[in-house]
Amino acid sequence: MRPKVPEPSLERLILYQRLLRRLKAQGVRVISSEEMGNLLGLKPSQIRKDLSFLGEMGKRGVGYGVEELLSRVEEFLLDSEVHRLAIVGVGNIGSALATYRGLQGRDHRLVALFDSDPAKVGRRYGDLEVLPVDRLEEEVSRLGVDVLILCTPAEAVEPLVARARSCGVRGILCFAPTDLVAPPGMAMQRVDVSSELRKLLFAMRELKGS
Amino acid sequence: MRPKVPEPSLERLILYQRLLRRLKAQGVRVISSEEMGNLLGLKPSQIRKDLSFLGEMGKRGVGYGVEELLSRVEEFLLDSEVHRLAIVGVGNIGSALATYRGLQGRDHRLVALFDSDPAKVGRRYGDLEVLPVDRLEEEVSRLGVDVLILCTPAEAVEPLVARARSCGVRGILCFAPTDLVAPPGMAMQRVDVSSELRKLLFAMRELKGS
Incomplete structure (x- = not known):
């Protein structure tokens, strides 16, 4: 059984994947955790710790092979199961997502x-x-x-989650601004524009104050 | 000078605001950290710690007045400055955001x-x-x-951030899937659908494995 990966590490692993893809496209062959840290504004020790979830890798003082590291990260993140997604609510956001290429991937398809x-x-x-x-x-x-994928008004979320649960849905990606949490046995992730904007304005205030 | 608020606490404070608005609308007058914890799937001690950023509040064993707590949280989150926002890239997501009401708020306006x-x-x-x-x-x-608010392809982000910086923009809300970090003196927040979907699929796998 593999170790549980904390969400911040998972988020950074997704970022490493993105960086490594870019580096590979640029023809970079080897990268150290120090260089990755500089590019991403992270501590090298943090990066090494996150990458340790992938198992033994890299030679001390030599750095990581970009291609090998990328395939390890991708293998770790990709699911062996193919997930089937559905959007509920084709208003502004829902209809934008309906043609979003990110919802058609190797391990997931919008159906x-x-x-x-x-x-x-x-x-x-x-x-x-x-x-x-x-x-x-x-x-x-x-x-x-x-x-x-719920793109409905907030008040529609709770009954939809209950209905979804009754027919075997195990995951909810929620674009509606709700404080609801996933019931037991289900996973839920929010994509919350207002909340991210609020965090940004807050960070700008802290930058100004410092 | 007020204490620096860690991002997870800030994120939860936004969630408390949402919950308290709903409770107020339902006519709830008083709530304890235990009840809030049950509703949000969080530890009461965590909630009390987050709320301590707002200063002294609540009576031990009595709970919080919903209305008072809500106005304290709102006052804490709202900015005294009114921010002016602009969207770059009116494709799928950008055009959905152009008419999104969440971008017209008390302390921010899409212009x-x-x-x-x-x-x-x-x-x-x-x-x-x-x-x-x-x-x-x-x-x-x-x-x-x-x-x-950048809703452009990923490769357009870096030059746009440099241009934005040169004319006094201090914050970037980035919808493009990029690994770029904010330059010094600027704040950046990502809204990343692929990344949230990836986290959801990962969480579903962990639920299944447990």
């Missing part, structure tokens, strides 16, 4: 769109047609959806 | 939109018209923009 508004049902985004949310349970079961 | 694509220049979203990105420095200075 359905839902909305409660009859005026939006039947609209097409790429290969997908918006279905009425009444058919959520039926379609989720039929298509094997295990992740719901 | 400009930019794009490099001549076909998009001149389009209107609400009261704003998309301007050519060539005019970024000029318009940012004229309008007093201090926050740029």
Whole structure:
């Protein structure tokens, strides 16, 4: 059984993947934790600790082979299972996501769109047609959806999470500004524009005060 | 000088604000850190520690007055300065944000939109018209923009951050998947859909394994 990875380390591993892809594209062959630290504004010791989750690697004083490290990080992050995603709510954000390439990946695919508004049902985004949310349970079961992406108003989240749970969804990516937490056995991650903006304004104030 | 607030505490304070608004709307008058902990899946001691950043408050064994606590949290989070925001890149995500109400708040206002694509220049979203990105420095200075919201491809981020810095922008909210960090004196916050999805899939795997 592999060790539990704390969320901040996981977040940085995703950042390392991005950096390593860029370095590989630029033809960089070897990189040290010091150089990575400089590029990312992180301590080298932090980077070495995060990378230790991938197991033994790198030679002391030599640095990491960019290509090898990238494939180790990718292998670690990628899932062996292919997840099937559905968006609920094709308003502003939901419809932008419906054609977002990041939702079609090696281990995940967007397979359905839902909305409660009859005026939006039947609209097409790429290969997908918006279905009425009444058919959520039926379609989720039929298509094997295990992740719901909620782009609804905040008050719709709680009942949708309960419905999702009843038909086997195990993960929620929530764009609605809610304080709800995932019920036991489900995972939930928020993408919260207002909250990130609030953190940014706060950080600007602290920069100014320092 | 007030104490520096760690980012996880700040993130939770934003969550408390949301919870307290909901409780107030439901007519709840008093709440204890234990009850808040149950509702948010957090330890009461954690909540008390976060709230200690607001100064002395609450009576031991009595709990917090919802209305008082909410106004203390809001006062703490709100800025006395009014920030002026501009979006660069009105593709999928940028155009969704252009009409997003969360960008019009008590201490921040969206005041400009930019794009490099001549076909998009001149389009209107609400009261704003998309301007050519060539005019970024000029318009940012004229309008007093201090926050740029980058919804461009990843490779456009680095030059835009340099340009933004040269005309007095102090904060970047970045939707592009980049590994770039903010230069000294600037703050940067990412809103990263792929990264949050990756964290969700990872958490689902850990739930399954446990």
